[in-house]
Amino acid sequence: MDILSIIFICIIGLVFGSFMNVLIMRVPKNISIIKPSSFCPQCMENIKWRDNIPVISYILLKGKCRYCKKSIPIMYPLTEILTSLLFVVIYLKFGLNLMFFKYVIFIFLVLVISLTDIYTSASDFETGMIPTVYIALGIFAGLVFGLLEGFFAYYLAGIAAGYLVLFFPAYIYSKIRHKEGMGEGDFMFFAMIGAFTGLGSIPAVLTFAAFFGITAGIVVIAVTRDKNYPIPFAPMLGVSAIIYVFFEELLNSYNWGSFIIN
Ligand SMILES: [Zn+2]
Numbered sequence: 001m002d003i004l005s006i007i008f009i010c011i012i013g014l015v016f017g018s019f020m021n022v023l024i025m026r027v028p029k030n031i032s033i034i035k036p037s038s039f040c041p042q043c044m045e046n047i048k049w050r051d052n053i054p055v056i057s058y059i060l061l062k063g064k065c066r067y068c069k070k071s072i073p074i075m076y077p078l079t080e081i082l083t084s085l086l087f088v089v090i091y092l093k094f095g096l097n098l099m100f101f102k103y104v105i106f107i108f109l110v111l112v113i114s115l116t117d118i119y120t121s122a123s124d125f126e127t128g129m130i131p132t133v134y135i136a137l138g139i140f141a142g143l144v145f146g147l148l149e150g151f152f153a154y155y156l157a158g159i160a161a162g163y164l165v166l167f168f169p170a171y172i173y174s175k176i177r178h179k180e181g182m183g184e185g186d187f188m189f190f191a192m193i194g195a196f197t198g199l200g201s202i203p204a205v206l207t208f209a210a211f212f213g214i215t216a217g218i219v220v221i222a223v224t225r226d227k228n229y230p231i232p233f234a235p236m237l238g239v240s241a242i243i244y245v246f247f248e249e250l251l252n253s254y255n256w257g258s259f260i261i262n
Contacts (some may be wrong), residue, residue, distance in 0.1 A: 089246065098149075105138075106126050143155060145196070160191070166206075189238075214234055
């Protein structure tokens with residue numbers, strides 16, 4: 001692991017994180033991701049390239065637009081830093097090989113889907129939103145890598161298991177409570193995760209996501225006193241999937257069966 005490669009991947013991560021911000025802001029509103037070029041959402045002034053350098057411009061501008069002086073959301077540099085950090089961790093874990101490209105694509109999609117779900121839930125959209133285009137791209141890419149690894153069926157089964165494992169409880173919930181708990185987007189997202197991490201990942205990812213979901217639910221109810229406050233579930237799945245990728249061996253080496261037998 002040489003320091004130059006790490007710096008290079010760090011920069012690539014920042015650039016991809018910057019592109020991710022564009023996707024998060026524009027795709028849910030059906031705005032083209034190419035035109036117009038970056039502009040300030042407050043004053044609509046075009047942002048010059050030197051004010052659009054990931055993280056650095058944010059620091060130099062002290063987090064404010066050059067023209068209208070309104071603050072730039074901290075979300076922008078944080079997304080860039082998070083993307084960059086995860087790209088570097090993937091490189092440190094897998095090295096520069098097929099798995100590096102597989103998990104860079106995977107983590108990018110997981111982040112963009114989770115953050116879009118959070119952003120759309122928190123802003124003036126009706127509910128959180130998971131654009132189908134990311135799911136379709138992800139399932140396709142996951143299966144291509146599955147084919148290259150020679151375990152196509154394992155990942156195909158991961159897609160089916162990911163979808164069904166959420167679909168059935170959600171279906172029963174909607175019949176009992178007469179309202180939707182999770183949505184189609186969540187089932188599709190878990191199917192996409194299965195396309196990259198395979199059948200064996202589903203129990204662990206589901207367990208973590210349920211744990212994070214319940215914890216978030218308790219905290220949100222305690223803070224807002226609102227039992228019906230919507231909590232986006234995609235980020236719970238996203239965090240769980242990322243944990244699984246980084247700790248797969250550890251999770252699979254633990255003999256879950258021995259816990260019951262002893
Ligand atoms: Zn401005």
